[in-house]
Amino acid sequence: MTYCIGLLLREGLVMIADSRTNAGVDNFSAYKKLHTLAHAPDRQIFACSSGSLSISQSVIGLVQEGLPAIESGEMNRTLMGASSMFRAAQLVGEAVQITNRTVGAALAAIHIDSSVSLLLGGRIGDAPPALYLIYSAGNFIECKSESPFLQIGETKYGKPILDRGVDFDMPIDEAVKIGFLSFDSAMRSNLGVARPLDMMAMRADPAVPILTHRIEPDDAYFNALSSTWSELLHRAIGAIPNPPFMEAWNE
Amino acid sequence: MTYCIGLLLREGLVMIADSRTNAGVDNFSAYKKLHTLAHAPDRQIFACSSGSLSISQSVIGLVQEGLPAIESGEMNRTLMGASSMFRAAQLVGEAVQITNRTVGAALAAIHIDSSVSLLLGGRIGDAPPALYLIYSAGNFIECKSESPFLQIGETKYGKPILDRGVDFDMPIDEAVKIGFLSFDSAMRSNLGVARPLDMMAMRADPAVPILTHRIEPDDAYFNALSSTWSELLHRAIGAIPNPPFMEAWNE
Numbered sequence: 001m002t003y004c005i006g007l008l009l010r011e012g013l014v015m016i017a018d019s020r021t022n023a024g025v026d027n028f029s030a031y032k033k034l035h036t037l038a039h040a041p042d043r044q045i046f047a048c049s050s051g052s053l054s055i056s057q058s059v060i061g062l063v064q065e066g067l068p069a070i071e072s073g074e075m076n077r078t079l080m081g082a083s084s085m086f087r088a089a090q091l092v093g094e095a096v097q098i099t100n101r102t103v104g105a106a107l108a109a110i111h112i113d114s115s116v117s118l119l120l121g122g123r124i125g126d127a128p129p130a131l132y133l134i135y136s137a138g139n140f141i142e143c144k145s146e147s148p149f150l151q152i153g154e155t156k157y158g159k160p161i162l163d164r165g166v167d168f169d170m171p172i173d174e175a176v177k178i179g180f181l182s183f184d185s186a187m188r189s190n191l192g193v194a195r196p197l198d199m200m201a202m203r204a205d206p207a208v209p210i211l212t213h214r215i216e217p218d219d220a221y222f223n224a225l226s227s228t229w230s231e232l233l234h235r236a237i238g239a240i241p242n243p244p245f246m247e248a249w250n251e
Numbered sequence: 252m253t254y255c256i257g258l259l260l261r262e263g264l265v266m267i268a269d270s271r272t273n274a275g276v277d278n279f280s281a282y283k284k285l286h287t288l289a290h291a292p293d294r295q296i297f298a299c300s301s302g303s304l305s306i307s308q309s310v311i312g313l314v315q316e317g318l319p320a321i322e323s324g325e326m327n328r329t330l331m332g333a334s335s336m337f338r339a340a341q342l343v344g345e346a347v348q349i350t351n352r353t354v355g356a357a358l359a360a361i362h363i364d365s366s367v368s369l370l371l372g373g374r375i376g377d378a379p380p381a382l383y384l385i386y387s388a389g390n391f392i393e394c395k396s397e398s399p400f401l402q403i404g405e406t407k408y409g410k411p412i413l414d415r416g417v418d419f420d421m422p423i424d425e426a427v428k429i430g431f432l433s434f435d436s437a438m439r440s441n442l443g444v445a446r447p448l449d450m451m452a453m454r455a456d457p458a459v460p461i462l463t464h465r466i467e468p469d470d471a472y473f474n475a476l477s478s479t480w481s482e483l484l485h486r487a488i489g490a491i492p493n494p495p496f497m498e499a500w501n502e
Binding site for chain 1: 432
């Protein structure tokens, strides 16, 4: 299993990914799922991947090495040649489709699920940061301000806190904190999601360097966030009145 | 979609079910999913159902009308003849299997998913209340005090609050409140879960009558619970420090 989120705010872009990969519960290990796809003066592009590890590594590899040339003769089929984040999402979507037709078909023949989905985020040129979710068929959607986050993998446990807490106009560090609370819920409820967590944050202002950070299994800030959150939730539960229609029955 | 939970505490048993049934998003209606299967001096048995409405109605009908007689000649194949809640769970599981072989097979032939799952809770004789989850194959598990709740339907959104909040030794009315908070999360994140909610509560002390209650769409207590919870969550989020490693980057 896997859990990754992307948050697209007025202040910038955040992507967070866990690192647990497992085949069954007795064969698990840590793989980085937040990939740097381009890091050049005119473009910084990142991806998080979920699903079959062999498929997602093939997709990332294909995007980095370059897709096969097409009839029109276009040669530079890597993200370095993409003129916008939309074109970048198209290229990654095409890499998913190519991988589905080759490795995916071979796995399907032996009844192994090979679906994969990705978050693609970053900036090309002077355009503001953008965030896309690329589905297993290679189609994709773009994140918009009305619903300023996208998730892949084990998405449901950590969605209520994002639904309630994340807002396009909030400060970026507060959004990272809510992202971590979402991971805390997912990790409590599913053993297939686990630290280390990798994150990147990109300010809308292109002059600010990109921040990357890893939350290790013993990270003191995350431990404090998790235990304080538990305590505050218990206090919040206590502050809500019990059902009035049970009062008479309880006596 | 559907969401139902059962809570088994030292103080007693609680079952809560939503009532939304839908086929697609443009064909939905309210059906009661908390069924009274037996209400007699020596036994009170309730079930919540999730999945295909026609299958779950067939299962409930079969249990109430009586299962076909078996070779050993046993005649009273209803819950009135069950000597324990374990036997009751076996009977309901068998009703699921019979329905799968008949209606389920007909639906499978036209590629319609017909899986169904149920929570079965109640008491027979002097035994303490018991709670079972009956899967779509008719097999089942019993709820135990280490993990004092079971869920069916759209379970994930509302699981984190149950994981953190529910404890076998807590007062029964507080557990109902946490159950409602779990429904609040599920209803926010999935349109297929909606009020009215039906609930029953059974005290471990058999002398106390069973409490049943319906939370209507405009229920004032539930509305207050939902808005207070939102406000308390926002306050709790605010009380947690932002990531320290972002401080220098934010300046």
